[in-house]
Amino acid sequence: MKKILIGIFVIGIIMSSTIYYMQVQQVRDLKDSEITDVEFEQMLVQEKAFYVYFFSPACTECKSAEPKIIQAIQGKQIKLVKINITEYPELFSGYKQQYNLPGVPVILRFENGIMTGGIAGSPERTETYAEFFKVR
Numbered sequence: 001m002k003k004i005l006i007g008i009f010v011i012g013i014i015m016s017s018t019i020y021y022m023q024v025q026q027v028r029d030l031k032d033s034e035i036t037d038v039e040f041e042q043m044l045v046q047e048k049a050f051y052v053y054f055f056s057p058a059c060t061e062c063k064s065a066e067p068k069i070i071q072a073i074q075g076k077q078i079k080l081v082k083i084n085i086t087e088y089p090e091l092f093s094g095y096k097q098q099y100n101l102p103g104v105p106v107i108l109r110f111e112n113g114i115m116t117g118g119i120a121g122s123p124e125r126t127e128t129y130a131e132f133f134k135v136r
Contacts, residue, residue, distance in 0.1 A: 033053075033080060033081045033082050034081070034082045034083070034084060035081045035082065035083060036087075036088070037083070037088045037090075037091045039081075040052065040081070040083060040088075040091065043081070043110075044110065044113040045113060047079065047110070048111065048112060049078075049079070049109070049110065049111045049112075050078070050079040050080070050081065050109075050110055051078060051079065051080045051081070051107055051108065051109050051110070051133070052080075052081055052082075052083055052107065052108050052110065053069065053080060053081070053082045053083070053105065053106075053107045054082075054083050054085050054092045054095075054104050054105065054106045054107075054108070055082055055083070055084060055085065055104050055105050056084065056085050056086050056104050057084065057086065058086070059104050059105065061104070061105055061121065061122040062104055062105040062122070064122050065105045065122035065123075065129075068122070068123070068125075068126040068129050069107070069129055071126045071129075071130075072126050072127075072129035072130040072132075072133050073129075073133055076133055078133060080107075085104055092104070092106075095108065095115070099115070099118065101118070101120055102120050102121065103120075105120070105121065105122055106118060106119070106120045106121075107119050107129075107132070109132075117132070119132045
């Protein structure tokens, strides 16, 4: 009986480690989508629809939001890019003032160069993000 309990404990540790590793790997994938202010301006003209995730590396809410965002976009055919507001503060401040945004994390949806929706903060549930990312 003791061997069975130890086996279950070891399997639990392995599964937890695997899940954590997969989440870390997925967050790295999102980091690869970081763009500059110039690239953002080009996307407004060239892309039909895309999402912009405004974040700060020092933001704890942003760090907790990223795994949920990644999980919510899996399997969806959407374009999501990231903009670091510490590198491009003027870009975010314009949207923040215009739409009375509270701060980061914020994801804005753009269609044909126009902001058509957004979500601010770090919702507790991944489903909140999944609902936001539903294809329109």
